[in-house]
Amino acid sequence: xxxxxxxxxxxxxxxxxxxxxxxxxxxxxxxxxxxxxxxxxxxxxxxxxxxxxxxxxxxxxxxxxxxxxxxxxxxxxxxxxxxxxxxxxxxxxxxxxxxxxxxxxxxxxxxxxxxx
Numbered sequence: 001x002x003x004x005x006x007x008x009x010x011x012x013x014x015x016x017x018x019x020x021x022x023x024x025x026x027x028x029x030x031x032x033x034x035x036x037x038x039x040x041x042x043x044x045x046x047x048x049x050x051x052x053x054x055x056x057x058x059x060x061x062x063x064x065x066x067x068x069x070x071x072x073x074x075x076x077x078x079x080x081x082x083x084x085x086x087x088x089x090x091x092x093x094x095x096x097x098x099x100x101x102x103x104x105x106x107x108x109x110x111x112x113x114x115x116x
Contacts, residue, residue: 002032002035003032006028006032009028010028026096029096030096033045033096033099033100033103036103036104036107037054037103039107040056040061040062040103040106040107040110041056041057041058041059041060041061041062042054042055042056042103042106043055043056043057045099047089047095050088050089050090050091051086051087051088051089052086052087052089052095052098052099052102053084053085053086054084054085054086054087054102054106055082055083055084056083056084057083058083059079059083059085061106061110061113062106062109062110062113063109063110063112063113064077064085064109066105066108066109066112066113067085067102067105067106067109070105070108070109071087071101071102071105072101073087073088073090073098073101073102074087074088075087075088075102085102087101087102
């Protein structure tokens with residue numbers, strides 16, 4: 001559920017099986033991203049060509065002003081029947097890194113909103 005849990009899991013895997021394959025590391029990274037997405041109310045993430053689309057039934061936990069001000073990605077926000085935020089993936093960028101950046105922005109904006 002967090003970086004400390006991942007560290008413990010990796011230590012255990014290394015102790016039992018030796019070096020952890022990159023594919024396993026990818027699965028662990030995706031699991032962490034799913035937990036982070038859920039914590040800020042994101043219930044679905046879809047990649048469409050060069051766009052990552054983050055869906056939430058309620059973006060109330062996220063301060064969109066903070067996200068717009070602090071993002072390094074080109075994003076768009078849609079508040080239609082199924083609200084979403086999309087982020088453009090630039091050539092050469094990893095979709096997982098863009099997802100991690102955006103989820104960290106959502107998380108930081110939610111924390112800042114809670115402090116107010």
